[in-house]
Amino acid sequence: MKAFAELLDRLVLTPQRNAKIRLLVDYFRGAPDPSRGYALAAIAGTLSLNTVKPALIRDLLLERMDDVLFHYSYDYVGDLAETVSLAWEPPPDVALQDIPLGEVVERLQRAGRSEVRSLVRDFLDRLDTSGRFALLKLATGGLRIGVSARLAKQALAEMGGKEVSEIETLWHGLEPPYLPLFLWLTGEAEMPVLKTPAVFHSVMLATAVGDGDLDGLDPADFAAEWKWDGIRVQLANVGGARRLYSRSGDEISSAFPEIIEAADITGVIDGELLVGGTMRSNRATGTFADLQQRLNRKTVSRKLMDEYPAFIRAYDILFSGERDIRPEPFRVRREALSSLIEAASPQHFDLSPLVGFSSWKELDELRSSPPDPVIEGVMLKRLDSPYMAGRAKGPWFKWKRAPFNIDAVLMYAQRGHGKRSSYYSDFTFGVWAEGEDGASLVPVGKAYFGFTDAELEVLDRFVRDNTVERFGPVRAVRAEPDSGFVVEVAFEGLNRSTRHKSGVAMRFPRIARLRPDKLPRDADRLETLQAMMGTQR
Incomplete structure (x- = not known):
């Protein structure tokens, strides 16, 4: 797990695409089978360990940590895997080990539901802090390391001197840990022959x-x-x-x-x-x-x-x-x-x-x-x-088509993941709707991109200074007619929704601009969105 944990750490801290590819190529060349195949599956999103749930991980830590202290720690850190990996204290008589990634995955896959709890506890006891973090990210499928499946395939192509289209053609006919794929890439075997000829081919993009x-x-x-x-x-x-x-x-x-x-x-x-x-x-x-x-x-x-x-x-x-x-x-x-x-x-x-x-x-x-x-x-x-x-x-x-734009009011915020785990970067916003008791804000969308790093600093500071209520990791912020934060939201379209109180759902919303020049009372109303929906149709 140590090599895989180090790979994750370096990928998170490496923004350049080509540098990420070099890290992946070096790992795939140096890691043994089946560990490198399972690492590839985890990075590309094809590895499933459905028996390990976030609730199980949380319960394991609460066996050894005060509930209030855990929630304060989780709120501060903003990421469950990072919180558990840092706060976990192994028994003093258990020695730390570097357990191979392949062994971790295969034992978790074989374990029955009643065995998973004790198995994960044992792994957490024997791994160091970075190993625990890698284990929990692997188990929950939430790596968030800035590597797409396409980038992983590009790394495979460079590793074996192949065309990425060849990798794409094989990809969906093979399964983790991809032993035939790596044997072909290293020149130890011929190109795998797939069972079905109706394979997927890389698409052309605009x-x-x-x-x-x-x-x-x-x-x-x-x-x-x-x-x-x-x-x-x-x-x-x-x-x-x-x-x-x-x-x-x-x-x-x-x-x-x-x-x-x-x-x-x-x-x-x-x-x-x-x-x-x-x-x-x-x-x-x-x-x-x-x-x-x-x-x-x-x-x-x-x-x-x-x-x-x-x-x-x-x-x-x-x-x-x-x-x-x-x-x-x-x-x-x-x-x-x-x-x-x-x-x-x-x-x-x-x-x-x-x-x-x-x-x-x-x-x-x-x-x-x-x-x-x-x-x-x-x-x-x-x-x-x-x-x-x-x-x-x-x-x-x-x-x-040009996107639709409205002015909305920030209502809730939640910490991000990966490089944004220390910032409030996931924002829910709303518009005014008339009710029996007058106008109130109703949520109409959620966005976590569109703003610059400098604007993120402004938004994060507002959330910290204006929190009025907490719901686990979610913070409700001050949002009153004369006190709050207005953002300009761009989106591609609207659909009717029975899940949202407002009755509408946005397509691809993002924060286009911060509007500190506007008061919340000047934000748009629900009727505006309903009229937009009528215009669409």
Whole structure:
């Protein structure tokens, strides 16, 4: 555990991408199997130790620590794993050990529910402070070290001198601790052969249009499509195997069985998963909130499928049959895709329509006033561009609608994680709503990004100086008509919500600006958001 704990510490303190990759490469080269495979799984989010819950960890510490002292410590530190690792006192007769990561993971995986408590206690007694911290982060799945699964795969590619696309192709056909993968990367074995040919392929990504990005570019060289508010998916039907993947490569076939059943097309297509009705039907396309009713389910009922019918709006093709056509230009792939979708089930597949335009100004006007509320903006694709994995600037652009903005009042705050564990950086904000007793604040969203480090200092200081109540790790702050903190919040859209008292839920909220020049009484009202929702529709 010592080497893994040291890796976590160094990754947290290393902001540069290339430096993080070097740390990962060095670890993967030096760590033995199966420890390095389990470390990879933990970092990439594919390791599951469901038997270890935060409540169990908290209870173990309370066996040896006063309850009040624990809560004060937890509130100050802001992170459960860090609190327990620092406060844990092993019995004096137990010697510290460096337990291999592989042994820790495999013993936890084999342990029954009744055995986990004593096993975790024993590990905590025998590990040092950094080892305990790594163990608890590993067990709860909350590493928060600034390393994405994509970055981990890039490190693997550099370690073995391979293309990251090769790693992506194998990734979802292998399981921790990835022994065949590491044997191939170290040159000790051939490239693994997967059981299913319907593997996930790295997707092509677009860059956001910035100031001046379109200057000098000829609109005639580009095709435009609407950017729909669903989720990016890849559908593969190869060698008799059918799979539906999210853009990150997670298989979601079980949540959308009607798509799998209707996928008689042979090849691999790229598109947007939506609910409602296709353009070849009279039913309107549903919102992202409608789509959420279907997401993250292992099984789905017939009633849910009938209420929220899913379909794919296709906008690219990677393989036509077994032929790889990614090197072909977009215009050629578009023709192949059109022929494929025309013969597909009209209830489950349609073709993303092209948007006609002759100038960037004309397209800007169309982008700002799209014909459907489920449209987020437009996608721009060079007609001669091949399908390339990753995000290369130039071939594809995304040009989203301008975000909505409101002024809201801070209501609650909670400490962040990792480098932000000593700051209050997760903020809940609200707007004014009329009630029987007059106007009061109702929460409408939560944000933990959008502000600079300097602005975070200002927000953190306000929370500390204006806390009026505590709810465990959450602090309620002063929020009155003439005393409080106003922030400008930007968001992509609104959905109706039964979970929030306000009845609305924001899409991708972030704090755009601090507004110390405004009093809370000047913040927006709930009617403003309700009117925005009406405008969307």
